[in-house]
Amino acid sequence: MVEKPGDSPHLLVVDDDERIRALLQKFLARNDFLVTTARDADHARRILSGLDFDLIVLDVMLPGDDGITLCGELRAHQTTPILLLTARAGTEDRISGLEAGADDYLPKPFEPKELLLRINSILRRMPAAEPGAGVPKVLHMGPLRYDIARGEMWRGAELVRLTATESQLLQIFSDQPGAPVSRADLVARLGRSGGQAQERAVDVQITRLRRKLEDDPKQPRYLQTVRGAGYMLAPD
Incomplete structure (x- = not known):
């Protein structure tokens, strides 16, 4: 070393x-x-x-x-x-x-x-923890809560492990909850080059993230597909 x-x-x-x-x-x-x-x-x-x-x-x-x-x-x-x-x-x-x-x-x-x-x-x-006073902004999705400031997702007292890409996706969606984000925009904001292969890679990341967010990933409640517009985070 x-x-x-x-x-x-x-x-x-x-x-x-x-x-x-x-x-x-x-x-x-x-x-x-x-x-x-x-x-x-x-x-x-x-x-x-x-x-x-x-x-x-x-x-x-x-x-x-x-x-x-x-x-x-x-x-x-x-x-x-x-x-x-x-x-x-x-x-x-x-x-x-x-x-x-x-x-x-x-x-x-x-x-x-x-x-x-x-x-x-x-x-x-990689999300950086932000120390400081005040109540952090949190999104609730059923039993899950996502602390936007810290980039952390919790199920009760249990920390849900997120990859760096999954955490960044949640940060992107948290910027505009309830609004669709296109696949091309997700590719760009993830810092990737464009193209269909990268958009397909984003689809894979979305599928993995849904497994952590949803009771039934095949019928997502919180990370929804918006036909013709991309994906949308719909917290409670």
């Missing part, structure tokens, strides 16, 4: 290619990140059992459990943002990564500057 000041974001890079691990560690360290590396899924699990990270850069093609399997496993119990690196060019493979809980993906080969931009974009999406 490369030592940097304590307020530097700490990244875990998981890739079985030693050369790529070394190159990414050097590049990211030069850009003021703390960097820890792992060679495969088991190595990453051991590291994650004792350390917390701000973001995980995870290669899909790993020996043993692949990156998508590890991503789904991690997402079941933690909200650390995950950026997948994939040599698979097919849209279905990328969608599989998003369905497993990844916040973004970057096809190989890639320019290191683009990786840096995507990492910074994901980290900017």
Whole structure:
């Protein structure tokens, strides 16, 4: 691990290619990140059992459990943002990564500057807790309550885990509850490039978010589809 000041974001890079691990560690360290590396899924699990990270850069093609399997496993119990690196060019493979809980993906080969931009974009999406007096603004959706200021969703006394992208989507919808937001607008506000593939990726994220919001995700009450207009958050 490369030592940097304590307020530097700490990244875990998981890739079985030693050369790529070394190159990414050097590049990211030069850009003021703390960097820890792992060679495969088991190595990453051991590291994650004792350390917390701000973001995980995870290669899909790993020996043993692949990156998508590890991503789904991690997402079941933690909200650390995950950026997948994939040599698979097919849209279905990328969608599989998003369905497993990844916040973004970057096809190989890639320019290191683009990786840096995507990492910074994901980290900017993470909601920051806002201390201070006063009652926070809250949206209620049945048994759920969403604290807009803190970017947190609660079911009673239980914190509902949200990925960085899910949290950003709720922040976007919370800006205008009861009003539809188009898929193209969601793509733009999520910091993604345009196109049908990205709009389809947003649909996947909406489906995942509905599983956390709705009693019956196939007949959504709170995160509704507005025909011809996009999606709308309809709190109580």
